Amino acid sequence: MLNSYETEDKVLLAVDCIIFGFDKEDLKILLIKRDFEPEKGKLSLIGGFLKKSENLDDAATRILNHLTGFQDIYMEQLYAFSEVDRDPVERTISVAYYALINVENHSEELNQNYDAKWFSVDNAPKLIFDHDRMVRRAISRLRYRTATKPIGFELLPEKFTMRQLQKLYEAILSKKLDKRNFISKINSLDVLVKLEEKDMLSSRKGSYLYKFDQEKYEEKSSQNFSLNL
Amino acid sequence: MLNSYETEDKVLLAVDCIIFGFDKEDLKILLIKRDFEPEKGKLSLIGGFLKKSENLDDAATRILNHLTGFQDIYMEQLYAFSEVDRDPVERTISVAYYALINVENHSEELNQNYDAKWFSVDNAPKLIFDHDRMVRRAISRLRYRTATKPIGFELLPEKFTMRQLQKLYEAILSKKLDKRNFISKINSLDVLVKLEEKDMLSSRKGSYLYKFDQEKYEEKSSQNFSLNL
DNA sequence: TTAAAAAATGTGATTTTAACACTTATTCAA
């Protein structure tokens, strides 16, 4: 180990955010059209640079808020991407974060100064630099997370139907799930509250709305439960 | 997003390595006595700084090799630690890596220029900075890895007994496992080859040695299997 | 009134997991 810090290289540290949303049908990511060179006009994750006065979590929160207006968002550090030539302008290491938000609650507050749009994960366009790799890794982490945390809480509106929850999990896992088995597995987690209220939009019969029980959710969440769908 | 790189802060990017070893009984980590200020004389992970000309994986490999002499080692990026005051000297972000090596094969080649010693994970001493957090996170990742990759390959000598493999998993997971159930679960993975040869050191009767089948190991490894012990 | 659409609901077969104890092979010592 070298014992002098002075002689060491310093680098730019970027933070890029994979922002997942769910619109009752598809899993989406929020992308912006890059408005400066290089790769101006191409699509990219939202990102920014770490300041000396903040840690990475704070930087990710700040960047997300600045470009979208979103606040109080679930974020998790994903991975540090560091290929030497990943950014053609300057040696930059990027620490990727992913965020989970619910599209409906946040679509009005989306900061229109930046040309951000939702894209379906399944047919997302090509992104700049190594951002595609970041997205792929984020999806894979998100799949893993479904088994350890009640992710739906972050991606769904406050009240939702069982079918919506199931569609969310199907979108994340890219596979069809059995309705009855899904319901019983979810119920066995014991984090949902069934409401009296029905959602009449989806069918003639209407379907019961559910919400997460905050307290139970947090309890389960900290215990790192295991959910196999 | 700002469109000029020049005005952004640059930082030192450290790489710290949690080096796991297994000596047939305990899970260990390799620590060094830090030979410069601050915290001189205290124990720390081995570490170094990223150079502009290399990516993080390469830096981790270089640092591991430089301080220990080890080569061809399994390493995996863990997490970026970035608290503003984590290093009192200079704003430094550290990307932690963990490595798996087998103590026997590598104990002679251990570079004696650096005062590196093995410590049992269970009663490890207090480390400098946030290195304890790093170790805790590494253990947790390692536990998760046992369910997705045949980790033993990296930590055990070429030939080993079933009991040694079981002890390794017990050490990683911090729990006793049932002998018979363990064997049948491991066998169902179909990555081991039973040899004619016996290890006569551990008992009067002697126990059969096994080795990993490299080809099957790699096949399984890429498929991300699931092993519940 | 009835046709249509999605919601709600339970069971049984199969697979996986978990708990459990005795016999075998060998060496060392009496």
Next chain:
DNA sequence: TTGAATAAGTGTTAAAATCACATTTTTTAA
């Protein structure tokens, strides 16, 4: 040479979890 000691090796069974699967219900719009 005999037997005491040591760890290795080996199957079964009960319980739990998982998976596959089809019919009835409720409502509205035609």
